[in-house]
Amino acid sequence: xxxxxxxxxxxxxxxxxxxxxxxxxxxxxxxxxxxxxxxxxxxxxxxxxxxxxxxxxxxxxxxxxxxxxxxxxxxxxxxxxxxxxxxxxxxxxxxxxxxxxxxxxxxxxxxxxxxxxxxxxxxxxxxxxxxxxxxxxxxxxxxxxxxxxxxxxxxxxxxxxxxxxxxxxxxxxxxxxxxxxxxxxxxxxxxxxxxxxxxxxxxxxxxxxxxxxxxxxxxxxxxxxxxxxxxxxxxxxxxxxxxxxxxxxxxxxxxxxxxxxxxxxxxxxxxxxxxxxxxxxxxxxxxxxxxxxxxxxxxxxxxxxxx
Amino acid sequence: xxxxxxxxxxxxxxxxxxxxxxxxxxxxxxxxxxxxxxxxxxxxxxxxxxxxxxxxxxxxxxxxxxxxxxxxxxxxxxxxxxxxxxxxxxxxxxxxxxxxxxxxxxxxxxxxxxxxxxxxxxxxxxxxxxxxxxxxxxxxxxxxxxxxxxxxxxxxxxxxxxxxxxxxxxxxxxxxxxxxxxxxxxxxxxxxxxxxxxxxxxxxxxxxxxxxxxxxxxxxxxxxxxxxxxxxxxxxxxxxxxxxxxxxxxxxxxxxxxxxxxxxxxxxxxxxxxxxxxxxxxxxxxxxxxxxxxxxxxxxxxxxxxxxxxxxxxxxxxxxxxxxxxxxxxxxxxxxxxxxxxxxxxxxxxxxxxxxxxxxxxxxxxxxxxxxxxxxxxxxxxxxxxxxxxxxxxxxxxxxxxxxxxxxxxxxxxxxxxxxxxxxxxxxxxxxxxxxxxxxxxxxxxxxxxxxxxxxxxxxxxxxxxxxxxxxxxxxxxxxxxxxxxxxxxxxxxxxxxxxxxxxxxxxxxxxxxxxxxxxxxxxxxxxxxxxxxxxxxxxxxxxxxxxxxxxxxxxxxxxxxxxxxxxxxxxx
Numbered sequence: 089x090x091x092x093x094x095x096x097x098x099x100x101x102x103x104x105x106x107x108x109x110x111x112x113x114x115x116x117x118x119x120x121x122x123x124x125x126x127x128x129x130x131x132x133x134x135x136x137x138x139x140x141x142x143x144x145x146x147x148x149x150x151x152x153x154x155x156x157x158x159x160x161x162x163x164x165x166x167x168x169x170x171x172x173x174x175x176x177x178x179x180x181x182x183x184x185x186x187x188x189x190x191x192x193x194x195x196x197x198x199x200x201x202x203x204x205x206x207x208x209x210x211x212x213x214x215x216x217x218x219x220x221x222x223x224x225x226x227x228x229x230x231x232x233x234x235x236x237x238x239x240x241x242x243x244x245x246x247x248x249x250x251x252x253x254x255x256x257x258x259x260x261x262x263x264x265x266x267x268x269x270x271x272x273x274x275x276x277x278x279x280x281x282x283x284x285x286x287x288x289x290x291x292x293x294x295x296x297x298x299x300x301x302x303x304x305x306x307x308x309x310x311x312x313x314x315x316x317x318x319x320x321x322x323x324x325x326x327x328x329x330x331x332x333x334x335x336x337x338x339x340x341x342x343x344x345x346x347x348x349x350x351x352x353x354x355x356x357x358x359x360x361x362x363x364x365x366x367x368x369x370x371x372x373x374x375x376x377x378x379x380x381x382x383x384x385x386x387x388x389x390x391x392x393x394x395x
Numbered sequence: 396x397x398x399x400x401x402x403x404x405x406x407x408x409x410x411x412x413x414x415x416x417x418x419x420x421x422x423x424x425x426x427x428x429x430x431x432x433x434x435x436x437x438x439x440x441x442x443x444x445x446x447x448x449x450x451x452x453x454x455x456x457x458x459x460x461x462x463x464x465x466x467x468x469x470x471x472x473x474x475x476x477x478x479x480x481x482x483x484x485x486x487x488x489x490x491x492x493x494x495x496x497x498x499x500x501x502x503x504x505x506x507x508x509x510x511x512x513x514x515x516x517x518x519x520x521x522x523x524x525x526x527x528x529x530x531x532x533x534x535x536x537x538x539x540x541x542x543x544x545x546x547x548x549x550x551x552x553x554x555x556x557x558x559x560x561x562x563x564x565x566x567x568x569x570x571x572x573x574x575x576x577x578x579x580x581x582x583x584x585x586x587x588x589x590x591x592x593x594x595x596x597x598x599x600x601x602x603x604x605x606x607x608x609x610x611x612x613x614x615x616x617x618x619x620x621x622x623x624x625x626x627x628x629x630x631x632x633x634x635x636x637x638x639x640x641x642x643x644x645x646x647x648x649x650x651x652x653x654x655x656x657x658x659x660x661x662x663x664x665x666x667x668x669x670x671x672x673x674x675x676x677x678x679x680x681x682x683x684x685x686x687x688x689x690x691x692x693x694x695x696x697x698x699x700x701x702x703x704x705x706x707x708x709x710x711x712x713x714x715x716x717x718x719x720x721x722x723x724x725x726x727x728x729x730x731x732x733x734x735x736x737x738x739x740x741x742x743x744x745x746x747x748x749x750x751x752x753x754x755x756x757x758x759x760x761x762x763x764x765x766x767x768x769x770x771x772x773x774x775x776x777x778x779x780x781x782x783x784x785x786x787x788x789x790x791x792x793x794x795x796x797x798x799x800x801x802x803x804x805x806x807x808x809x810x811x812x813x814x815x816x817x818x819x820x821x822x823x824x825x826x827x828x829x830x831x832x833x834x835x836x837x838x839x840x841x842x843x844x845x846x847x848x849x850x851x852x853x854x855x856x857x858x859x860x861x862x863x864x865x866x867x868x869x870x871x872x873x874x875x876x877x878x879x880x881x882x883x884x885x886x887x888x889x890x891x892x893x894x895x896x897x898x899x900x901x902x903x904x905x906x907x908x909x910x911x912x913x914x915x916x917x918x919x920x921x922x923x924x925x926x927x928x929x930x931x932x933x934x935x936x937x938x939x940x941x942x943x944x945x946x947x948x949x950x951x952x953x954x955x956x957x958x959x960x961x962x963x964x965x966x967x968x
Contacts, residue, residue: 091708290504297452297499298519298570299492312509388554389508 092390096380100373107369112155115358120144124356125168142168155362165359174359178345178367185337185344187257189329189371191264196271196325201318203272204279205311211284219276227273231332235266235339252341263340267332271325278321282314289313316387323379327372400470401610402428402451402578407465407480409446409455420446422634424465428578433604433611435625435642437618437657439875440846443634444614448580451612452497453479453487469495472577493523496571498600500583502563506555512539512566513551519573538569542599560739561592568600575607582614589738590902594946597623616875618661619905619948622646630654646951660880661950662905668933673732673887673910676880693896694727694750694864699759701742701749719745720756721920727864730890732897734907736943737917743900746917747866750898751783752776763864781811784857788869790849794841800827800852801837807859826855830885847878854885858893866898871906883909904947908932916940 122138139145143154158164164174203219210216242262243251253259286292287310295309334346341347349364351357384390397403409421421443428434436444449455451467467479471494477486499505506515516535520526526534532551539547542565555563564584571579581600585593601624604611613624621628621642628645630637630653638651649655660676667674700722707714719742727733735743748754750761752768761768768779784807787793794803804823808814814822824834830851841849850870857865867886871879883906889895901907907914914931916924916939924937935941 290499290501291507293454293457294497294499294505294567294570295507296454296457297491297497299488299490299522300518301488304522309507309510313507316509387509389556 093381093384096377100377103373104366104369108156108159108366109152111362111365112152115362116148116151119356159366164363167360168357169355169360174363177348177360178363181343181345181348182367184260184342185333185346188260188264188267188333188336188342188344189326191260192267192271192329193322193326195264195268196275197322200272200275201279201315204276204318205283205306205314207276207280208283208287209306211280220280223273223276225273226269227277229269231266231269232335232339234269235262235336238262238266239339253343259340259342263336263342266339267329267336270332271329274321274325275318278318279314282317283310286310286313312386316383319379319382319386323376326375330368330372397427397429399429400427400468401430402470402612403466403468404447404451405466405468407447407450407467408463409443409450409460410463411458411460419463420460420634421450424631424634424636426629426636426639428610428612430577430610431604431608432626433601433613433624434627434629435613435615435621436629436631437615437621438631439616439657439877441633442631444616444631445582447631448497448582448612448614451479451578451580452491452495453482453484469578489523492519492571492576493574494576495578495580496574496576498564498567498571498579498581498584501587502560502567503587505567506563508555511552511554512558516566516570516573519570523574534573535569538573539566541572541603542566542569544569559592560588561596564588564592564596565599568596568603572603572607576609578610578612579604580612580614583616584613585620586615586617590904591738591942591946593620593948597948600624617948618658618876618950622950623948630657656877658950660876662880662903662909663950664905664908664944664947665932667908667928671929672912673890675884675887676909677884691729692726693729693731693764694898695760695762695765696726696746696750697724697760697762699723699746699749699756699761701745701754701756718742718920719754720749723759723917723920723922725915725922725925727896727898728912729863729896730894731912732890732899732910734899734901734911734914735917736901736904736907736914738902738943740919741917742920743917744868747785747868747898747900751780751785751866753785778811781807781860782863783866784860784862784864785866785868786850786853786857786870788872790846790853790873791841793853794849796841799838799840800832800844803841803852804837804855804859807856811860813860822859826859827852829858829889830855831881845878847874847882850874850878850882851885854882854889858889861893862895864896864898866900868900869902870899872901872903879906886910904932904944916943 120139122135122142122144126135126138143151162175164178166172167174167177170177203223207216207219207223210219239251239262242249249262250259251262292305292309295305300309333344334350336342337344337346338350345364345367349361349368352360352364404427405425407421407424408419410417410419412418420441424443424447426434436447438444446455446460449458449460450462451469455462462480465480468476469479469490470476471490477490479487479490482490506512513532513535516538517528517531520531520534521528524531536547536551539550544550544562544565550558550562555566558566579600584600585596588596597620600611603609611624613620615621625642627639628642629639630645630651632653637653638645638649640650645654646658649658662676699720700718701720702716702718704713705715705717706712721742723742723746725733735746737743745754749756750768756769759769763779763782766779768776768783771779798806801820801823804826805814805819808819808822823837827834827836832848832851832855836844836848841852844852853870870886871882874882886897887910890897897910899907899910908928911928913925913927915922916931916937918939924931924935924940931940932944935944
């Protein structure tokens with residue numbers, strides 16, 4: 089098992105390396121950043137001066153070397169717009185996004201597992217059908233639609249929740265719900281299917297033949313097995329969440345990294361963009377690595393497969 | 396209910412499904428089990444024997460079954476008698492695992508893969524005996540020792556997948572014994588095990604039942620196991636009791652035709668002494684003309700080795716090989732059947748697959764009519780496959796469920812461009828008739844056939860290209876005995892008519908004795924002994940061959956019981 093996890097960890101590091109290289113060259117391919125910063129019709133000398141100042145006249149490989157060196161020494165460059173270190177900007181923004189992730193993930197798991205379980209145990213009756221319908225709606229509704237409806241209902245009509253900003257934990261409630269909705273639906277669906285699969289297994293019959301009460305048969309013997317496939321999709325869910333957070337943060341004006349990266353991309357603020365992409369890659373890669381470790385911890389069979 | 400009975404099943408009827416789809420699977424069944432005795436319930440698949448077992452434990456409801464009529468009276472430890480057919484779930488839970496315990500057919504799936512073996516045993520004790528974790532664990536360790544699992548302390552902390560099939564079944568038995576139940580129900584407990592392991596597990600169950608004074612309700616399809624274990628036998632067919640007899644009487648003088656048919660279909664080891672070739676079930680050895688084995692070889696396998704590499708470590712270094720087939724040589728003559736016998740993991744299936752190049756051999760020669768098939772290029776190999784066909788064990792998995800019988804059978808003809816258009820239909824009709832099916836069967840899909848009929852389809856498909864060699868890989872192992880006898884007879888008949896050669900791969904010594912001209916015994920990838928059928932069965936030389944033959948339960952109630960000591964001597968644990 090250790091071999092396999094070590095191999096996965098090395099793989100994750102390699103993935104990050106590829107992202108770092110790809111991000112650097114991709115931002116260079118899309119035109120000269122100086123042109124986006126200067127007003128139209130500026131004379132050639134000013135433009136040349138700007139390019140020199142920004143270091144864009146240096147050979148590409150040298151620029152790359154500076155960029156990598158910066159990454160390792162904690163110098164991510166200066167934002168072309170805000171004129172302050174990229175790292176400072178992210179230090180302000182990242183906690184908001186992470187808080188949003190934790191709320192959304194917690195919500196989706198805390199509700200999704202029990203609902204999926206109840207849906208499986210009530211297969212074929214009204215309760216099961218109701219849960220699956222709600223899950224289907226959650227999955228099918230675009231998140232900006234859900235976001236706008238929630239703002240209309242809870243902010244404008246009922247005045248219960250603030251519609252935008254990221255000042256207090258209450259501000260995170262609506263964006264977290266919107267972010268969690270499709271994930272919740274997916275977890276319900278997966279938990280239900282995994283449970284149905286497990287409920288037909290011989291070892292549950294064994295558990296019943298031992299005289300165990302139903303809450304142990306389901307809650308211990310079935311759930312532990314059903315959790316294994318559910319954990320594996322959580323990694324994918326984090327990746328999906330990263331994609332959705334861009335929209336959710338824009339709608340709710342949450343000062344997070346999703347919002348930041350969008351504006352950096354539009355404005356060619358590529359020091360900010362570069363680091364944003366690397367950071368997002370880091371989040372996705374780390375979460376799938378965590379899933380691998382969790383999987384190995386949950387399923388004793390994984391250990392032997394590798395050794 | 397007789398006053399002394401421990402369990403009395405009275406007029407029990409069980410059905411599955413509701414309304415119009417309701418299907419009776421047990422109908423008006425009655426029999427008693429007395430303390431300390433072993434009652435075997437025998438029957439083929441669909442006879443309702445397992446459903447009966449689950450009804451006693453009150454578990455049919457979880458599978459969608461309903462007890463329609465009848466009573467299952469059980470005398471509890473305190474002397475009170477309860478009707479398990481009507482008992483509340485709460486009371487059933489205090490009986491299950493405590494007063495009545497169960498051992499299941501599939502040790503591979505009966506244990507929960509994510510909990511340790513020790514935990515799964517200790518759990519029963521905590522549930523019924525109100526023990527704390529420490530006491531329960533200590534008792535569980537005792538139980539593991541009692542079922543003769545070596546190195547119990549280590550096994551205690553292991554997970555089911557780290558144990559062999561036989562060991563897992565011992566764990567299930569330990570679990571069942573935990574609370575010293577008064578009745579142990581065993582549902583085909585050794586069917587999934589190798590024959591030498593089966594002998595050990597049967598011994599263990601018999602000894603433990605005697606020590607504990609437990610009654611055994613033994614569900615099985617295997618007449619050999621019945622002869623060995625049972626005091627009394629209940630024969631079931633299509634949900635009804637056909638006959639109930641003391642074991643010796645049943646084998647000596649079966650009353651009912653069904654029982655007689657069942658007994659005659661059981662391959663009896665040693666019943667073939669004195670005949671030269673394969674012999675159909677029911678055929679008279681004095682008048683039947685067994686197919687003579689030609690001396691001219693069709694297939695020569697020379698020093699065949701198929702190894703599977705093991706990779707280890709971060710860089711997946713090559714750490715060694717599993718020698719699945721290790722320097723194996725044999726020949727098969729025209730019209731001859733060579734049986735390859737051995738237990739699971741012996742490499743017999745890999746040998747068959749290597750000959751067809753379905754597995755990649757890394758050394759050796761496979762000469763078919765003198766030509767080495769291992770050296771053929773892709774096109775030549777494809778053409779050569781016409782001469783060599785295979786029939787697999789599981790007829791359910793070997794047929795594509797979405798293709799009808801006609802297309803299944805003619806597919807090889809189309810691929811090899813042998814026939815076209817209406818000629819295909821004619822050939823398909825000829826083939827299904829040859830395997831004992833009808834032309835109208837051709838338009839049906841696999842799920843509309845029974846297991847035996849499917850295997851006939853697989854044989855028809857293998858025959859379509861008029862091969863010279865058919866590899867039958869456990870081809871009758873998944874079938875009920877009466878169906879198995881029919882398919883074996885079909886194979887023998889086809890050999891006589893078409894002069895086919897068979898490589899008959901099987902773990903079942905009884906069937907092998909029926910079908911073979913010659914036998915090769917495999918163990919750990921090597922052939923330990925080859926000889927004519929008479930040499931192997933009447934004068935085996937190698938200890939392993941002797942053990943293999945001695946371990947087969949004999950379907951003879953007067954001989955069965957004295958056998959096991961010999962197996963133990965031959966195969967030290």
